[in-house]
Amino acid sequence: MTLAEQAYQQVRWDIISGALPPNQPLRLEQLKQRYGVGFSPIREALNRLQSDRLVVNVALRGFTVAPISIAEMWDAIETRCLIEGDALRRSIEKGDDAWEAHVVAAYHALMLKAKSVSTLPRPVSEADLRALEERHHAFHRALIAGCQSQWLLDFADKLYVETERYRFPNLRDSSPLPDRDIGNEHQVLMTTVLARDADTATQLLQTHYRNTGRILADLIGPLTAV
Amino acid sequence: MTLAEQAYQQVRWDIISGALPPNQPLRLEQLKQRYGVGFSPIREALNRLQSDRLVVNVALRGFTVAPISIAEMWDAIETRCLIEGDALRRSIEKGDDAWEAHVVAAYHALMLKAKSVSTLPRPVSEADLRALEERHHAFHRALIAGCQSQWLLDFADKLYVETERYRFPNLRDSSPLPDRDIGNEHQVLMTTVLARDADTATQLLQTHYRNTGRILADLIGPLTAV
DNA sequence: CCTGGCAATATTTTCGAAAATCTTTATTTA
DNA sequence: TAAATAAAGATTTTCGAAAATATTGCCAGG
Structure with a gap:
């Protein structure tokens, strides 16, 4: 390299x-x-x-x-909903066995790391957070990897990174919210995808992103308003 | 610079x-x-x-x-339909007077240049073709400029340039097709946009791109098959 | 005759200095 | 005192040479 x-x-x-x-x-x-x-x-x-x-x-x-702002965050999130929504739909329609296998594998790897990190003493090291983040990205990429469009995948990657700028710093600071079980959301999403229920899966994915957006807006908003 | x-x-x-x-x-x-x-x-x-x-x-x-291929062209075109379709819809919903004015201005500038170029002796110079191409790009950008999403505009720009790689070289070689009046397609599209008819406008835009794709595929396909 | 290794050549990648440009500070003038 | 000007300093941008790496051509051995 x-x-x-x-x-x-x-x-x-x-x-x-x-x-x-x-x-x-x-x-x-x-x-x-x-x-x-x-x-x-x-x-x-x-x-x-x-x-x-x-x-x-x-x-x-x-x-x-580059600067960040609530407005830019929502732009990235809504654009992501459009891109990944379509990509997920195509994946579910066209994805083959290999794609399914990768989805299951990526989910499993994410869960393992999430479990191991959750048992670690706080504060969690930069390296561990990064490793968790890598698998989170890999899982979301695996979901749409069957869409057969390199352009959609490229754009999805760009938007993932951009939204991560808002999510990641708050991941470290704030404790996990009691009323939200991310692990469960991921599992339900994967199950729906594997069941090839495109409409429900797309809905779940977009709701997942928009809920994250609302939480982050609440966390960031007050700070930037000062 | x-x-x-x-x-x-x-x-x-x-x-x-x-x-x-x-x-x-x-x-x-x-x-x-x-x-x-x-x-x-x-x-x-x-x-x-x-x-x-x-x-x-x-x-x-x-x-x-970068290489080109029919498959990549269709990927770019279909992704463009998705991105610009959504962006156009949002523009029609949210666009203000200034946006409308820019659309009309860009259309007018494109028509003027198209007319002047059409009267020029063949072969048309590189500079004239480039100037025409600039205005063509400007018109398509103006249509979606009211969408209020920088991400959608960025992606649309990237895809425009990519699809231009397929369109432009054939613009020079082949004479205009008798059964297609691009100027008219642009005018109908603009009129529909200004009438704020989002469904019809989106359909027209996407059909416009897909028809271009079909024509280019016919032109390029035989060549690359050799 | 073909294949593997080695030297020679070509190309990319990296570096640090020089040139160009912007920013700050000091000074002069109204 | 305020505005304008000029010099000094800081920073980016550009260049060409040196280092690192890949490719090609040659020769020996099977």
Whole structure:
């Protein structure tokens, strides 16, 4: 793997996890130090992150971490509902045995990690949270992986990462909500998908995302209102 | 504007127009000469184009122009129908007077250019074709610009460029089809949009794209089958 | 004649310095 | 004092050379 690729993944994670907070100016000299590489790989990473909308760049005035806002979060969530809703529908219609198998496997892997993390003493390490996050992403990707559209999958990936910027930092801070069982929601969703009930599954998926949005809006709203 | 930005726009156009054909290896030394800039701006441009899926990159083995195929074209078209269909619907619901004005203006500008180009002696110059293409893009963007979703607009832009790779090269080669009046299709579409008839407008837009797809598939298919 | 390994060449990737541009600070002028 | 101007400093952008890696062509051994 090239240094540019490594830098890309590291900066990307630091933005998602919040280590590099929204609107933070990204000075090249400082990033060079932080990630221990030269200018070229850093610039390459930042250019790619710009296409992901994780950083913004004004010509000759450098890069900053992209801002976040409640409005932008809802835009990402609603667009995700559209993209993944359609992709899930197509997956359920066209998905073969291999697709089903991957869905089951990804769900199982997610559950195992969720269980193991839940028994860990707080605060949970960055590495464990990241591992859990990887499997969460893998599960959601597996659901729509049978849609046979590379464009839908690409867009879904971009939107997943974007919404994660809102979800992840609150995952660390707040304790799990007593009135919401994410594990159960995932299981019901998978069961419905495997039963090939496209309408119900799409509804469940979208409701899942919108409920998350409402909770996050309540958590973030008061803070940004200050 | 930075050199990297200029290089980006130039390479992008050369790929869309077909001057740099699909699968063409992009040697840095050669591009450096062609566009008259150093390594850094070229690499920056290629990295951005990779995010647009116009070039592909294998680590340490360099960049090539992204391949095209009938299957990929249909994927782009169908995804575009989904994205722009929803965006158009939202535009019609939420669009204000300023949005309507921009639609009318963009349509008018497109018609003017189309008329002027149609009177020009063949072959039409690259510059004229590009100018016409810019206005065509602007019109389609204006239609959905009222949707109030930056994500939908971003995705629509990406897909527009991708489908243009299939449409544009055939625009130059083949004469206009006698049984299809694109100008009329655009006018009917705009009238329906301004009448705020979301269902009909969405149908027209999607049919417009799918008809184009069928024609292009017939033109391209025989060639690639060789 | 074919195949595997090795040197030579070509290409990409990375680095650090130089050039270009923006920002800040100090100074002058009205 | 406020506005405008100029110098100094900081930062981004660009370049070309050096390092790392891949590809090609050649030769020996089976």
